[in-house]
Amino acid sequence: MSRVALSLQIADLSGFAKSVREQLGKLPEPPGHVEMLNLLCRSAGFRNYQHCKGVMEAQQRLQMPAPPAPAPVDYALVERAVRLFDEQGRLLRWPTAAALQDLCLWVLWSRLASRQTFSEKQISELIKRWHVFGDHALLRRALIGWRLVQRTLDGSEYRRIEQKPPAELRPLVTRLRLGA
Template identity: 50%
Template sequence: MSKSPLPFPVDDISVFAKSLRRQLDGLERAPSHVEMLNLLAKAGGYRNFQHFRAQQDARTNLDVPRPLPADVDYRRVKRLVRFFDAQGRLTRWPKKFTMRMLCLWVMWSRIAAKVPLSEREISDWLDEQHLFGDYALLRRELVDRGLVTRTADGREYRRIERQPSAEAIELLKHLRQ
């Protein structure tokens, strides 16, 4: 085990205490040091201590300010940053659905809110936002995933106002830096 300090913020100390109590009630003996670390990490919303530690390491590498949300996979955010160039353009389309969705949130965040766009305008705009040459794929995915709406005849597109996931917010913050 490392001797470097690992901050352990929790959103609600009462929920944390109840979760820890339930886990301790299920044990027949006092937990070992490693078991206790896992119990604490689980009560804090992590899968286990290794998950907590990996999140802390990734947070440190990304320079994410505290408090650290437990529901963000910082390793995934770190990998996703590599899908964008220095100007913030998407260089390639990820293979995994979860990573695609996070990239779509980046595209969504850059579309002007409450501004109708023609098919040509959104296609041209999307063409400027990526480097792999398939604006139709991005346009279709934005519509299919409920981030953009279009009229039945396909003439007008509008951004749908939604709350991005915590991971998408972290990715957006990092790309803006």
Template identity: 50%
Template sequence: MSKSPMPLYVGDLSALACNLRSQLQESESVPGHVEMLNLLVKAGGFRNYQHFKAQYDARRGLDLPEQEYAEINYKLVKRIVRLFNDEGYLTHWPKKYSERVICLWVMWSRISAKKTYTECEISELLEQQHLFEDHALLRRLLVDHQLMTRTADGREYRRVEVRPPAEAVEAFKHIRG
């Protein structure tokens, strides 16, 4: 058996559970490793493990982008979305660190990539994104969290191109900006 990860995505978890449960009830003993793999992929809609692996290999052979369904903390996303008003302004600075980080990602998403900003320009841009009037805090935290770089003298700022966490990407979809 291959040790390389082959993710199994299921559209309906309830149907998977029902199907898997009925297959387990029909078996006479506790299934072994290979039998369990077959039960799982059958419950997920494939004929057997070989069919699943062939589909997986074919998808990789076509160089299609990997399906990435990172677990998203939707409760956190909901709390983040509530921090922004209907116009997309951050109404107040959150107390929880996890919420602060995602708010910084939202600010990061509104900064143009590959553009160099002066301190005045980045301050003005950040001032237009929130209602609590502390653009210096946001500017400093964006640098501290390595979402932006600045020169030693603080004259030039640039956005750092990194992949945002799944919660931030989900928040981007719900916050006007």
């Protein structure tokens, strides 16, 4: 196998190290050479080594700047948010910290079907199933206030606003599906 020199830029070294540590922790034994290359490339935001190599070679051919690094994940925030949900993924209480409120609302947003219109009754019923503290109106208003859901002026129709979620949403939703 010929050796190709690849320059790997890491925008968030701390996030990269956390990702490497997390992936190494899942392995039963130390990784081999190719497995380690794949692990490092995944931590840098690529699918695997071949994907990384292909992107780097294409950039060199096109003389384009490197793609932006993925947003770093605040795993401490994810761990705090996990504790706010029960085993069925229902929100146990409304947090006081704005960052946690935001992340909890993103979880609810992710459960709403995209490009679908809901009546007030439908969205309220969904929210009631996704929490246990009995204040679906607070959550519905917060989803609108955080601009995650839009509603008509008369309040008869609600729709999820399509947008890029925070980096913390994916690991949080994964943990909730696995049973925190």
